[in-house]
Amino acid sequence: MIAETGHYALVLALALALLQSVLPIWGARTRDAALMGLAGPLAYGQLAFVALSFAALTHAYVTSDFSVVNVVENSHSAKPLIYKISGVWGNHEGSLLLWVLILTLFSALVAFFGKNLPDRLRADVLGVQAMISVAFLLFVLLTSNPFARLDPAPMEGQDLNPLLQDPGLAIHPPLLYVGYVGFSMAFSFAVAALIEGKVDAAWARWVRPWTLGAWLFLTLGIAMGSYWAYYELGWGGFWFWDPVENASLMPWLSGTALLHSAVVMEKREALKVWTVLLALLTFALSLLGTFLVRSGVLTSVHAFAVDPARGVAILIILIVFVGGSLALYALRAPTLKQGGMFAPVSREGALVLNNLFLTAATAAVFVGTLYPLALEAMTGEKISVGPPFFNNTFGPLMLPVMLVMPFAPLLAWKRGDAARAARAMVYAVGVAVVATALVAGFARGGPTLAPLGVGLALFAITGAFAELVERSKLFRAPFAESVRRLRGAPSSTWGSALAHAGMGVTLLGVVAATAWPSEAVVALKPGQSVSISGYDLTFEGVSQRPGPNYASTIAALTVRKDGAVVRRLEPSRRLYAARQMDLTEASIATFGLSQLYASMGEARGDDATALRVTYKPLVTLIWFGAVIMALGGGLSLADRRLRVGAPRRAAKPVPVSAHPAPAE
Amino acid sequence: MTIEASPSAFPSPRRRGSTRKRRRLALFALVGLVLAAATALVLTALDDTIVFFRTPSEIAQRGEVPGTRLRLGGLVKAGSIVQDGATVRFAVTDNARDMPVTYKGLLPDLFREGQGVVSEGVLQADGSFLADTVLAKHDENYMPKDVADRMKAQGLWKGDDAGAAK
Numbered sequence: 001m002i003a004e005t006g007h008y009a010l011v012l013a014l015a016l017a018l019l020q021s022v023l024p025i026w027g028a029r030t031r032d033a034a035l036m037g038l039a040g041p042l043a044y045g046q047l048a049f050v051a052l053s054f055a056a057l058t059h060a061y062v063t064s065d066f067s068v069v070n071v072v073e074n075s076h077s078a079k080p081l082i083y084k085i086s087g088v089w090g091n092h093e094g095s096l097l098l099w100v101l102i103l104t105l106f107s108a109l110v111a112f113f114g115k116n117l118p119d120r121l122r123a124d125v126l127g128v129q130a131m132i133s134v135a136f137l138l139f140v141l142l143t144s145n146p147f148a149r150l151d152p153a154p155m156e157g158q159d160l161n162p163l164l165q166d167p168g169l170a171i172h173p174p175l176l177y178v179g180y181v182g183f184s185m186a187f188s189f190a191v192a193a194l195i196e197g198k199v200d201a202a203w204a205r206w207v208r209p210w211t212l213g214a215w216l217f218l219t220l221g222i223a224m225g226s227y228w229a230y231y232e233l234g235w236g237g238f239w240f241w242d243p244v245e246n247a248s249l250m251p252w253l254s255g256t257a258l259l260h261s262a263v264v265m266e267k268r269e270a271l272k273v274w275t276v277l278l279a280l281l282t283f284a285l286s287l288l289g290t291f292l293v294r295s296g297v298l299t300s301v302h303a304f305a306v307d308p309a310r311g312v313a314i315l316i317i318l319i320v321f322v323g324g325s326l327a328l329y330a331l332r333a334p335t336l337k338q339g340g341m342f343a344p345v346s347r348e349g350a351l352v353l354n355n356l357f358l359t360a361a362t363a364a365v366f367v368g369t370l371y372p373l374a375l376e377a378m379t380g381e382k383i384s385v386g387p388p389f390f391n392n393t394f395g396p397l398m399l400p401v402m403l404v405m406p407f408a409p410l411l412a413w414k415r416g417d418a419a420r421a422a423r424a425m426v427y428a429v430g431v432a433v434v435a436t437a438l439v440a441g442f443a444r445g446g447p448t449l450a451p452l453g454v455g456l457a458l459f460a461i462t463g464a465f466a467e468l469v470e471r472s473k474l475f476r477a478p479f480a481e482s483v484r485r486l487r488g489a490p491s492s493t494w495g496s497a498l499a500h501a502g503m504g505v506t507l508l509g510v511v512a513a514t515a516w517p518s519e520a521v522v523a524l525k526p527g528q529s530v531s532i533s534g535y536d537l538t539f540e541g542v543s544q545r546p547g548p549n550y551a552s553t554i555a556a557l558t559v560r561k562d563g564a565v566v567r568r569l570e571p572s573r574r575l576y577a578a579r580q581m582d583l584t585e586a587s588i589a590t591f592g593l594s595q596l597y598a599s600m601g602e603a604r605g606d607d608a609t610a611l612r613v614t615y616k617p618l619v620t621l622i623w624f625g626a627v628i629m630a631l632g633g634g635l636s637l638a639d640r641r642l643r644v645g646a647p648r649r650a651a652k653p654v655p656v657s658a659h660p661a662p663a664e
Numbered sequence: 665m666t667i668e669a670s671p672s673a674f675p676s677p678r679r680r681g682s683t684r685k686r687r688r689l690a691l692f693a694l695v696g697l698v699l700a701a702a703t704a705l706v707l708t709a710l711d712d713t714i715v716f717f718r719t720p721s722e723i724a725q726r727g728e729v730p731g732t733r734l735r736l737g738g739l740v741k742a743g744s745i746v747q748d749g750a751t752v753r754f755a756v757t758d759n760a761r762d763m764p765v766t767y768k769g770l771l772p773d774l775f776r777e778g779q780g781v782v783s784e785g786v787l788q789a790d791g792s793f794l795a796d797t798v799l800a801k802h803d804e805n806y807m808p809k810d811v812a813d814r815m816k817a818q819g820l821w822k823g824d825d826a827g828a829a830k
Contacts, residue, residue, distance in 0.1 A: 341684060356695060360702035367706050372714075382717035384735050384784070385710070392709040397702060521750040521769050573773075582773045601750075601770040610750055612770045 003068050006056025007147040013049035014137040016042050020130035024123035036123035040111040043126055046133060047108040054101045057146050061088050067153035070094065070146045076159035076578050078549040086170035087160045092294065093146035095173060100136050102181040117206065124192030132184055135317045143310045159549065159578030168228030176221030176248060180286040182214020183255055187283035190276045191325055194332040199276060204266035207279065209637055211262060215255045216633035222248050223626030231586050236597045236614045238622055241390045246369040247289030250362050254282040257358040260351045268340045268413055270348055273333050280329060284322040291318050343415040350408035357401045364393040402456055405500050406463025424466045432459035443516060450515035457511060460504030464497045492639035499632030506625025512618035523608040533615035535596060536560045542609060550574040555600045555609050559589060571600040593618045715784060720756060720763040730789040735782055736763060742777045756781060767795040
């Protein structure tokens with residue numbers, strides 16, 4: 001019964017979405033306030049029904065209702081509760097339902113927080129959001145019904161893919177989806193603006209917080225996915241340039257560009273046409289990501305289902321939305337008015353550079369991801385585009401971004417003082433040069449360019465705070481004065497400083513972990529040892545231990561440093577009974593910011609066990625950097641000047657705060 | 665940036681139009697430059713870094729030269745796995761020809777005799793294949809799509825299609 005309720009709720013949500021996609025937009029054209037006013041209640045109703053449907057599916061999972069096909073295929077009664085719940089989105093149908101749930105949640109949030117949006121803009125935005133809802137609800141109902149029944153119901157389910165039975169699954173997809181789907185807001189606002197034929201600073205002020213929120217979650221989602229792949233796939237790699245990873249990286253890159261161009265638009269009303277295009281493209285890349293992952297054109301851990309009908313359906317959605325919005329753009333963009341001018345050396349100029357290179361980097365990733373698919377479709381030749389391609393294209397294109405990044409906040413709008421900015425950056429350059437020299441002098445092995453990478457990372461980290469140092473007159477004014485000025489700095493200034501520093505931190509982790517890792521692949525008998533980066537690992541032997549729905553074979557390793565026992569590592573192999581599937585569980589010990597990583601191979605008869613041990617210096621910085629970036633995003637979001645619906649602060653400085661109104 | 669800063673950020677109304685045009689031109693030039701650089705990077709990288717997918721028979725037919733980096737696809741030949749410390753040797757077969765593979769490292773979880781496998785590495789002078797990566801998808805119906813397609817094309821496909829559709 002409950003499963004059917006969930007199914008019907010989805011149908012009702014579709015009906016509401018259909019109404020919402022037509023009536024408010026019609027109302028906006030005919031200036032009918034009543035029709036426009038329907039948008040809000042319809043959005044709430046849609047959210048309620050989709051949430052009900054999602055709850056119904058969750059119920060089926062939690063109670064192990066094996067009369068539902070989806071539950072049979074992806075659950076097992078012995079599975080721990082957390083994986084029963086996260087298993088809801090650990091499959092094609094459920095993950096799409098989550099997608100739709102987040103989409104409707106965003107619509108409802110706009111309806112709720114957007115009360116002081118201009119009526120017509122609000123009606124149009126919600127209308128466009130509903131069109132996306134319609135497409136995806138239809139897709140779920142017609143090709144991917146999560147509530148299909150099975151008669152007779154089997155006694156037991158087939159269990160969830162063991163790889164997905166991990167806390168990572170509970171967190172990674174929801175974070176990622178909030179990011180992907182959050183960009184639909186930028187899309188809807190852009191389409192609404194094109195329908196209205198009016199884009200102004202107020203529009204940018206509306207779009208920015210939504211984009212920033214989505215970006216923040218996407219950042220965390222990608223980092224979480226990367227860490228999950230690192231510890232779960234057992235190879236210790238943190239980024240594989242797998243098409244599915246690229247699918248999430250592309251919207252992140254263009255979303256980052258969008259965030260920055262929206263700033264220009266908000267402050268200076270410049271780059272309007274470009275910002276709108278970027279908003280459309282960012283969501284188009286999110287849709288492309290969904291297509292790549294869900295259509296099964298790729299072979300990957302993420303491709304749960306390979307069903308051509310679904311691939312075609314998503315492709316149609318993709319074409320309709322991307323094609324439709326770009327056609328509208330071509331039609332209306334020329335009518336948008338040009339904005340303010342700026343000198344090449346200015347905040348705007350720096351942000352234009354940022355946009356250019358981020359977009360070019362996105363394009364490079366796009367080519368590398370889709371070229372093999374296109375080539376195979378056209379010539380039948382199968383190729384693989386691997387990490388070398390991306391290292392040779394993405395790397396050089398991101399280099400200018402990292403170099404310009406610290407300068408941008410130091411430049412004034414309209415016309416910046418390059419000399420002043422350069423003076424403020426002297427200390428960052430100094431830090432970078434010293435670090436490069438030190439690393440080049442002391443590091444053994446590793447690529448020749450790696451010390452420069454470390455220098456660049458430290459330049460980005462220290463340079464990120466240059467504006468705050470300038471603003472606070474640190475070392476030039478009394479210390480108390482500087483502290484007061486730092487406290488008075490708007491949180492968005494702190495936010496961008498943190499986000500920029502986070503980029504540097506991630507880069508530092510990437511450089512260190514790829515340039516100076518040590519690895520040993522050995523076959524050890526109990527009592528034998530292996531040494532790696534100053535750590536001695538002694539293999540103690542193998543033991544068996546049962547888990548809730550698997551049996552583990554555990555290899556015990558004692559880690560000693562200078563003779564003293566510092567840690568114990570227990571890499572294991574799990575045999576999941578329901579699927580008769582083996583899974584390697586790596587064991588990780590963190591020392592400071594670096595990690596020792598051990599995984600265990602299959603037992604091969606004799607009492608030796610194959611083990612792979614890696615030491616990755618500073619590897620945790622990769623993910624810490626992402627968290628710092630997200631934190632920066634959160635701080636910016638908390639800035640009252642950005643807060644949704646917050647009244648605009650008076651233009652002149654408020655007397656209480658001594659510092660002048662900040663430029664950004 | 666090579667664009668010269670204009671004398672004033674607030675040009676007189678009379679000059680405004682031409683400044684706008686000049687700046688616009690400079691911007692387009694910059695965009696063109698970045699796009700050209702990106703295109704050049706992408707094309708060179710594609711030329712240098714792509715790796716072709718081959719089955720053992722194709723390697724023989726095409727006469728691939730030693731030193732070529734390839735993706736080798738096929739089935740793990742039954743009874744061919746030899747573990748020697750941390751090094752493992754096995755043969756990849758497409759049921760017409762075999763290719764001996766050497767790999768130092770841990771094999772993926774679903775590496776099994778008779779199952780499909782894709783290894784990336786370099787063709788050696790002695791006709792063997794030195795792999796640095798061995799890939800397996802984590803699925804019990806595992807058969808890399810690449811391998812399945814190739815084997816279907818060669819008429820060697822024996823499994824049912826459901827294998828790929830899970």
